[in-house]
Every structure is written in C-alpha cells, then in structure tokens.
Amino acid sequence: MSENWNIRTKLVHKGSRRSQYGELSEAIFLTQGFVYDSAEQAEKRFQDLGEDEYIYARYGNPTTRMFEDRIAALEGAEDAFATASGMAAVNGALMALLKAGDHVVSSRALFGSCLYVLEDVLARFGVEITLVDGRDLAAWEAAIRPDTAAVFLESVSNPTLEVIDLKAVCDLAHAQGALVVVDNVFATPIYSYALKCGADLVVYSTTKHVDGQGRCLGGVVLGKRELIRGPVEAYLKHTGGAMSPFNAWVMLKSMETMDLRVRAQSATALAMAEALEGHPALNTVAYPQLPSHPQHDLAMQQMGIGGTVLTIDVKGGKDAAFKFLNALEIFTISNNFADAKSIVTHPATTTHQRLPDAQKAEIGITPGLIRVSCGLEDSTDLIADLLAGLDSI
Ligand SMILES: *Cc1c(COP(=O)(O)O)cnc(C)c1O
Secondary structure, three states, X not given: OHHHOOHHHHHHHOOOXXXXXXXXXXXXXXXXXXXXXXXXXXXXXXXXXXXXXXXEOOOOOHHHHHHHHHHHHHHOOOEEEEEOOHHHHHHHHHHHHOOOOOEXXXXXXXXXXXXXXXXXXXXXXXXXXXXXXXXXXXXXXXXOOOOEEEEEXXXXXXXXXXXXXXXXXXXXXXXXXXXXXXXXXXOOOOOOOHHHHOOOEEEEEOOOOOOOOOOOOOEEEEEOHHHHHHHHHHHHHHHOOEOOHHHXXXXXXXXXXXXXXXXXXHHHHHHHHHHHOOOOOEEEEXXXXXXXXXXXXXXXXXXXXXXXXXXXXXXXXXXXXXXXXXXXXXXXXXXXXXXXXXXXXOXXXXXXXXXXXXXXXXXXXXXXXXXEEOOOOOHHHHHHHHHHHHHOO
C-alpha cells in the first residue's frame, strides 16, 4: 500500500494525477479558471466543491493539488495548502488562527520577516506577543498562559541553529489549550519531526530545500484537515496567498530529487563543519551534528542529523568576515540558502540588518557570524575554497 512506501518512492509518485492524454511527467495546468458543462454544474460546484474539482486557481488548481498531496504524504500530514511564499504561509497560518486580544508566545531567534509578522503586524491588530529564549523550557512554561492562543517557533533557528525541544514545548502549549505553529525550514521536509512531536501546523518556505535550485518562491502549511481545509484555506484563498500553478509544478518535480539532494548537502555540511572546527581564524563553528553544539543530543534525538547549513564566527568581526567572503571562489554571496549552489551570507548586514544591535547580540548575530549553506558541488572543492578564504584574512 502506498501509505507504507518509503520516502523516495512517495516523493516520485504521491499526488500524481494523469489527464486523458496519459502524460508521463505531471502536467502544468497553467489556468486561472475552470469551465462547466452547464449552469447547473457551476451552481453545484459552488455549493459543494468535490474532491479534485476546481473553480478558480486562487482556491485550488490540479497542479497545486498534486504538490500539496505529495508534500502532505511526505510529512504524514492529513492535508496541506500551498502558498505564494514561505512568508505567505507563516502569515496565513497565524492570521487564520488568531484574533484581537489573543496572546502568542514565540521563540526570539527568528527569521527577520517572521519577527515582523509577530511584532509589527499581529501587534497592530491587538495580539499580545511574548518572546522567549527558545532553548529555555522554564521560560516557555512561565510565558504560556491559559489565554495563550498560539505558540510559534523555528524548530532550528535561522541562522543561529538553536534547537528547540519540540515535544516538550508542544506539551506545555497543549496543556494550556494553545495551538503550536512550527516554521520547519531548517529541519527540512526530509528530516522533519514536527508533526510527530505534536505540532498543530507545520510551515515551510518551499523556496528553500523543496525547489532547491534557486528558481521559484513558494510555501506550504501542513496539518490536520480540519485546520487546513478550515481556517487556513479560508484565510489564504480569500486573501490571495495561493501558490501559482507554474511554481507548484516546479516544486512538485523538484520533490522527486529532494531526498537525494538534502542527504548529499547534509553530508557535505558535516564534512565541512569537521574540517573547520578548531581553525585558528575562527571563534566558533556551529553545526548541530558536531558534539560541541550545545544541543547536540537533542538535535540527534529529534532530527538525527545536522542539516544543510552551518555557521562560522570569524575572528576580527565584520572586516575579517568581508575579507573572507570576498576571497571565496566557489561560494556565492547571497542571502538565500538551500540551493544547489553553495552560498555564504553575512546576517548582521543583510537578513538581520534591520534589527537594533542589542537585539542582534541577544539572538547571537555577531559581526563575525557567517551562514554557510552547502550546495551540491564536490565537498573537497568546497572545503578547499573555505580554507583558502580563511587563509586570506
Ligand atoms: C526563508 C524563510 C522564510 C520565508 O520564506 P520565503 O519563501 O522567502 O517567503 C521563513 N522562515 C524561515 C525560517 C526561512 O528560512
């Protein structure tokens, strides 16, 4: 039975729908609208939309549906709603669940735009936000109250690689009746454990490991059908957050190779972290699979691997960091990650530039911090490039 298929089989076959032409590769239904055989059929579709029936691409589309079914099968989720970007998924999940007067507890070490949605958007609509150190279970316990409606966190934080004890936080939230929304980008859909730990909604930017080749923006919200086809779909389909059918096709086809890619990138990341640890030009090398990572045991228990991204902190702050970045030949300077091309990012001056210095320091965005995203190049070439870059400082 297809429910028992292993990951790679699901990633190639799940969700496929074949048209009357019998195409081998899944088709792109690049259409906004759908037509009806009769006025009666149109009326009936609007009354009660059946399984695999469509009325408008903002509500759903066969190619988008194939992608949603494939990623839901991978995650073991009952359902999924695909969105225009990762931020459309984060914003959609939170806006769908919350109302004025609600209280939200979130980890502090977040992607810049996630912080904006919480601190600026939700706060503007009267949602009270409490930020905590995600690694500190006592802080979660103290912050979650009987009127807390939702808990938000990045299971592994971008870019500081803090690992959260997901099962423990879900238990604390559920004990007070709060729903848990997990941004799971760094854990990747391949090593995902969020639903198993009790998360109510899992959110991905599919711009990252799902596309994996730097082409299309996308996102997805996954979870129980009553939440996905209830408040999440209602909010997203009426406010314009849906994924384009073309992007859904790119994501769908990319999933066929995702397991191979993410495993290869993770193996490279580990080799790189091991090669760099202890280098005299570095203050630290952070990677959850290194025994020196403060939450190594938790990361291994939850994710079982370190993922595709590591960080290094170069001695000499911003000047040394820039010298290093500019000396690299294979690595590309970009603010994206999880691409086939290896990428280096200086968060303090790019993705997290907006934050005041005190807030950067609080979440560990130091002037020498560099995020290293491992691509699909040969790992010995990549390591040689990094070592030559460090020599140039
Ligand atoms: C990239 C990213 C997002 C936003 O995704 P987009 O597709 O760029 O909108 C949200 N959360 C995390 C952790 C990310 O890395």
